[in-house]
Amino acid sequence: MTHMKKRTKTLIGLTLFTSLALAGCSSAQDAAAPATDKKDSAAQTQAQAVDLKQPIADYRTYVIEQADALIASTTQFVNAVKSGNIEEAKKLYAPTRQYYERIEPIAEAFDNLDPDVDARENDVDASEWKGFHKIEKALWEANTTKGEEQTADELLSNVQLLRAKVETADIEPALFVTGPVELLNEVSATKVTGEEERYSHTDLYDFAANVEGADKIFTLLQSTLKAHDAQLTDTIASRFADLNNALSKYKKDSGYVSYTELSKEQTKELSQAVDALAEPLSQMGTVLGANK
Amino acid sequence: METKNDFQKEPQNNSQTEPKLSRRQLLKMAGVGGAGLLLGGAGVGSLFATGAVGAASSTATAQPAADILPFYGKYQQGIVTPQQDFFHFAAFDIIAKKRSDVRALFEKWTDAAARITQGQPVGDESNNQHLPPTDTGEAIGLTASKLTITFGVGPTLFTKDGADRFGLASKRPAPLADLPAFSADELQAEWCGGDIGVQVCANDPQVAFHAIRNLARIARGSAVIRWSQAGFQRTERAAAKPGTARNLMGFKDGTGNPDVNDDAAMNDVVWVQPSEGPAWMTNGSYMIVRRIRMRIEEWDRSTLQDQEATFGRARISGAPLGGTDEFEKLDLDKKDASGKPLIPVDSHVALAHGDGKVRILRRSYSYTNGIDAKTGQLDTGLFFVCFNRDPRKQFVPMQQRLAKNDRLNEYIVHVGSAVFACLPGASAGGFLGQELF
Numbered sequence: 001m002t003h004m005k006k007r008t009k010t011l012i013g014l015t016l017f018t019s020l021a022l023a024g025c026s027s028a029q030d031a032a033a034p035a036t037d038k039k040d041s042a043a044q045t046q047a048q049a050v051d052l053k054q055p056i057a058d059y060r061t062y063v064i065e066q067a068d069a070l071i072a073s074t075t076q077f078v079n080a081v082k083s084g085n086i087e088e089a090k091k092l093y094a095p096t097r098q099y100y101e102r103i104e105p106i107a108e109a110f111d112n113l114d115p116d117v118d119a120r121e122n123d124v125d126a127s128e129w130k131g132f133h134k135i136e137k138a139l140w141e142a143n144t145t146k147g148e149e150q151t152a153d154e155l156l157s158n159v160q161l162l163r164a165k166v167e168t169a170d171i172e173p174a175l176f177v178t179g180p181v182e183l184l185n186e187v188s189a190t191k192v193t194g195e196e197e198r199y200s201h202t203d204l205y206d207f208a209a210n211v212e213g214a215d216k217i218f219t220l221l222q223s224t225l226k227a228h229d230a231q232l233t234d235t236i237a238s239r240f241a242d243l244n245n246a247l248s249k250y251k252k253d254s255g256y257v258s259y260t261e262l263s264k265e266q267t268k269e270l271s272q273a274v275d276a277l278a279e280p281l282s283q284m285g286t287v288l289g290a291n292k
Numbered sequence: 293m294e295t296k297n298d299f300q301k302e303p304q305n306n307s308q309t310e311p312k313l314s315r316r317q318l319l320k321m322a323g324v325g326g327a328g329l330l331l332g333g334a335g336v337g338s339l340f341a342t343g344a345v346g347a348a349s350s351t352a353t354a355q356p357a358a359d360i361l362p363f364y365g366k367y368q369q370g371i372v373t374p375q376q377d378f379f380h381f382a383a384f385d386i387i388a389k390k391r392s393d394v395r396a397l398f399e400k401w402t403d404a405a406a407r408i409t410q411g412q413p414v415g416d417e418s419n420n421q422h423l424p425p426t427d428t429g430e431a432i433g434l435t436a437s438k439l440t441i442t443f444g445v446g447p448t449l450f451t452k453d454g455a456d457r458f459g460l461a462s463k464r465p466a467p468l469a470d471l472p473a474f475s476a477d478e479l480q481a482e483w484c485g486g487d488i489g490v491q492v493c494a495n496d497p498q499v500a501f502h503a504i505r506n507l508a509r510i511a512r513g514s515a516v517i518r519w520s521q522a523g524f525q526r527t528e529r530a531a532a533k534p535g536t537a538r539n540l541m542g543f544k545d546g547t548g549n550p551d552v553n554d555d556a557a558m559n560d561v562v563w564v565q566p567s568e569g570p571a572w573m574t575n576g577s578y579m580i581v582r583r584i585r586m587r588i589e590e591w592d593r594s595t596l597q598d599q600e601a602t603f604g605r606a607r608i609s610g611a612p613l614g615g616t617d618e619f620e621k622l623d624l625d626k627k628d629a630s631g632k633p634l635i636p637v638d639s640h641v642a643l644a645h646g647d648g649k650v651r652i653l654r655r656s657y658s659y660t661n662g663i664d665a666k667t668g669q670l671d672t673g674l675f676f677v678c679f680n681r682d683p684r685k686q687f688v689p690m691q692q693r694l695a696k697n698d699r700l701n702e703y704i705v706h707v708g709s710a711v712f713a714c715l716p717g718a719s720a721g722g723f724l725g726q727e728l729f
Contacts, residue, residue, distance in 0.1 A: 136368055240512055271388070277515035285422030 050228075052173045057222040059214050060171060062216055063103050067163040070099035074159045078152040081135060081145045083193050094255060096200035097132055100159070101209035102216070105167075106215070110165050116158050130154055133199075140199035177221065177284050180214035184278040188213065192271045194259040204256035207270075208247055214281070215240055221284065228287050232280055238279045239277035246273045303396050353409040359435040359495075364534030365717040366575050368724070371562065371679050372552040373654070374536075375420045376493040379499040379506070379657040379684050381581060381675065383486025383710055384507065384515040385726075386449065391458040395729035396512045401443065404510055404722035411436035414506045428509065437496040441503055444489040444579050444712025452487075463728060465573050466681040467564075468713045471580070472669065474695035474706065481710025483583045487519045491579065491677065494554070495528070519708070521583060523657030523675040536610060536618065539674055540658050541591055541703070543603050544610035545619055545709035548644070561686070562679050563652050564716075573729035574676050575716035577679045580687050583659070583708025584671035589701045602699040604639030612641065640700045643693045652686050653676040683711060 061189060073096040080089035100107065100117065108114040115124050117131045130151050138148045145152075190196040191207040217237060218225075226233045250257045262270075361369050397584055404414045411434075413427035449465035451457070489508060493498040501522070514593050525537040539545040550557040559565065564573045591599070600607055610618035614626050614634035622645055626634040635642050660672040680686035693700070718724045 177422060194340075235513070243514075270514045276387070279509065279512040281422045285420060288422040289418070289420040 009095050028277045050224055052176065052221075052224070052287075054239050055224065056176055058175065058220050059217060060166070060174065062128060062165050062220075063106055064163070066099045066103045067159070067166055067234065070159050071156075071163055073099060074156050078156045081139075083154040085146055086139060086143065089135070089145060090200070093132070093139065093200060094197075094205035097211075098204075098205055099187075100132075100211035101206045102213035104186060104210065104213065105179050106166060106169075107162055109145050110162065113162055113165075114160060117162070120198070131158070133197075136197065144163070174285075174288060175274065176217065177288060178282075180217045180255065180281050180284070181278055183210045183214040184274055184281065187274050187277070188271065192235070192267060192274060194267075197259065201259040202256070202258040204247070204250055208256065211240075211243060211247065218284070221287065224287050225284060228289070229283075232283055235280045236277070236284075239273075239280060243270075243273045243277050246270055297320070298415070300515060312690065315527065345651045350473055355436055359437055360410055361436070361438055361440055363409045364720045365718045367563065368442050368576070368714055369409070369717075370442035370491055371577055371579075371655075372558055373438075373440050373493070374439070374552065375525070375546075376438050377525060377674065378493065378497040379525075379526040379677075380492045380497075380502050380520065381523070381677075382490050382506045382520040383446070383518045384488040384490065384508075384511060385488045385518045386515045388514040391460065392729060393514055394458060395725070397511060398443075398725045398729060399723045400510050401507055405441040405443075406720075408503055409436060409439045409441060411439075414510070428456060428506055430500055430505075434496060434499055437494045437499040439494040439499050441507075442491040442493075442579070442714055443724070444491075444714040445728070446486050446489060446710060446712050448485060449487045449524075450558065460728070463570060463572065465713055467578055467684055468711065469684060471637050471683070471690065471709060471711055472692075476689055476695055476701050477706045477708050477709070480707050483519055483521075485710050486712075488515060489579060489581065489710060489712035489714075491581075497522070497524070505581050521659050521661070521675055521708075523659045525657055530604055539588055539656075540588060540660075540672060541599070541603075542608060543599075544618065545604060545656060545674070546654050547605075547610055547642070548622070548651075549654055552653070557651075558653075560681075562653050562681060564681055567679070572725075573713055573716065577681065577714045578683050578687075579712045579714050580676075580678050580680070580683060581708070581710050581712075582676040582706050584674045584676050585671065585705050585707050587669070587703050587705070588672060589669050594703070601636050601639060602703070604635040606640035608638050613639075619693045636699065638697045638699050640694070640698055644690060646690065646693060650686050650690060652680045652690065654678045677720075 057095075073092065077092040077096045079090060080086075080092055104114070104118075107117065115128075115131070117134065119129060119131055120133050121129060121137065130156065134151050135145075135155070136145055136149050138146075187207050187210045191203045191210065194201065194203050196206050197203045218240065220235075222233060225236075247256075250262070250266075329558060348362070362372060363369060366428070380558040386397075407676070408414055408431070411431075413432070415426040417426050447464070447468055447470055449458070450460045450468075490504070492500045492503045504520065528534075531537075535619065536547050550561050552558065552620065562577050564576045564578075566574045568574075572669055594602075596607065600613060604613055606613060606615075609616065612619060612622050612635055614628075615623075622635070622641065624633065624635055624637075624642055628634055633642075637643075655677045657675045657677070659675045660670065663669060663670055664671045678687060695706075715724045715728065
């Protein structure tokens with residue numbers, strides 16, 4: 001997960017147009033809103049330069065697929081933990097987390113869900129620490145699953161909660177478009193530094209999953225973006241290829257080598273490939289452009 | 293921590309005349325009824341436009357003409373320019389694979405440098421709230437501060453690990469040879485080399501940093517910073533009267549420099565002449581940078597007599613030993629009563645001067661970089677920069693003399709080194725390196 005204090009953006013607007021809103025939620029903010037709800041039909045007819053309904057609908061489908069797979073894989077992982085099968089739990093840990101990392105910005109929108117699932121040891125008060133990384137520490141540092149049974153159960157119920165929530169949440173175009181940069185910022189902040197998986201050193205699994213999640217959004221936006229700026233689209237596509245190339249050197253079996261096997265030079269090269277991609281990606285907002 | 297309130301941190305209407313609205317309120321006003329149409333720029337154009345235009349126009353700063361140095365011209369700026377107060381150097385490595393990508397980088401860099409040296413933002417801002425700003429912004433409201441940016445290309449641009457990476461190997465100028473190993477060098481890879489060297493100088497450190505940062509941003513995907521070092525000297529404001537700046541050993545540094553206003557001297561010392569070739573380097577110059585760590589803890593416990601004999605000059609006045617004026621002619625034959633040279637033959641000034649026929653244009657700055665983790669001593673010293681027409685005939689023989697015998701070597705160690713061919717100037721509409729790439 002990200003450093004929580006830094007987090008200001010998410011992909012989705014939970015408070016809007018959900019069943020909650022329809023049911024007449026009346027927070028202080030609602031009360032402060034002008035009562036002229038209907039006046040902006042002009043804004044509606046001006047509409048957006050680009051209609052992103054379809055890409056966003058497709059993205060929701062993707063998020064739901066990932067969330068479904070996350071539940072299935074977490075169930076196996078949790079079973080392994082609870083039955084004391086340490087080797088099996090270790091094997092399932094990183095691949096399971098990839099389903100989460102691909103859609104991480106979505107999960108971050110739901111109040112406590114991200115910290116409950118993905119907090120690292122110093123992200124939250126010790127008494128509140130739970131989720132994947134607590135089990136990671138037990139598995140790799142203490143080499144046990146004892147005492148983690150309740151954490152495992154809670155983890156499963158939290159990913160189930162995530163799955164339930166993504167169904168109805170609205171995904172804002174403006175933040176949908178910046179989602180890929182958010183994902184790459186995750187890589188820059190904690191994965192490329194090896195801080196995310198400090199006990200298992202499976203950071204490259206998370207790294208790859210964040211990049212895949214970013215690539216998914218880009219792919220969904222690609223034809224729209226191409227119509228606005230073909231050169232930018234090509235640049236992004238070729239930088240994705242460069243980064244995937246750089247990452248593929250570290251593939252091993254069906255996963256990735258341990259972060260500890262990377263030399264300083266190799267880490268730097270990966271980090272710079274992320275920066276090289278994230279810079280043009282940050283220009284994707286051009287599809288929402290007032291200047292186009 | 294993610295909360296619903298974070299939505300209020302999103303771009304808002306900046307206008308003073310309209311009430312501030314939270315994202316949430318905007319959406320309620322818009323009355324949008326379905327997913328997928330929440331905050332399009334065009335959809336709320338009337339609310340955002342005012343702020344966006346205001347933000348774009350406020351980045352232009354009224355510029356005092358004296359603070360602006362011309363960018364385009366026969367020569368690059370930052371070479372014979374009187375030395376500014378602050379310095380930021382960056383060596384870049386090219387990661388692009390094609391020569392056309394390198395060419396495109398220099399086109400973009402030239403355009404950006406031409407703008408920011410005139411105190412303008414690095415590019416035009418769009419009025420699209422969904423894009424990052426074009427300029428990083430820390431120089432908004434600041435003058436150009438005599439900012440200069442000087443670009444050079446290193447030997448590895450032409451040949452790297454034996455490979456002619458961009459089809460440029462045949463264009464490599466003979467004077468752009470790899471520097472020979474000098475005795476007592478303790479070069480560290482992290483302070484050496486680079487495909488491209490960029491020297492930024494300004495009378496304000498933030499203006500200088502802004503330049504390096506934006507050039508690095510523009511280069512992303514084409515080139516990466518290999519190493520960088522900021523530097524400084526006393527500011528004009530702090531100097532009671534104009535004069536030669538002192539290095540961190542407390543001595544005046546640069547007294548013997550040729551006069552940058554003397555065109556004949558500059559043609560002799562600095563500028564590559566048409567007869568020399570290659571054509572793409574005519575009116576260019578070769579830049580050598582050396583990161584020279586000073587063992588200041590040891591220096592500070594050496595006697596005044598030892599310090600002055602080391603430099604060959606008086607500490608306060610800067611005059612050659614035995615003399616009274618900083619700028620008086622260096623007389624290496626002067627002897628004391630016992631027949632010994634007043635200026636020791638192994639003093640820094642005596643060795644640097646040699647027979648006085650070979651000169652370079654020095655443009656060095658001090659640097660400090662935290663502490664050496666191993667010793668706990670300050671990592672500080674001189675970031676030596678010089679320009680010359682042909683390093684093989686100027687810098688190299690001079691440094692060979694110094695490296696072998698200089699008394700100063702007891703107190704300094706060269707840890708970084710690089711050489712670059714600084715391109716000739718560009719004319720408006722053209723770009724730096726146009727004839728090379």
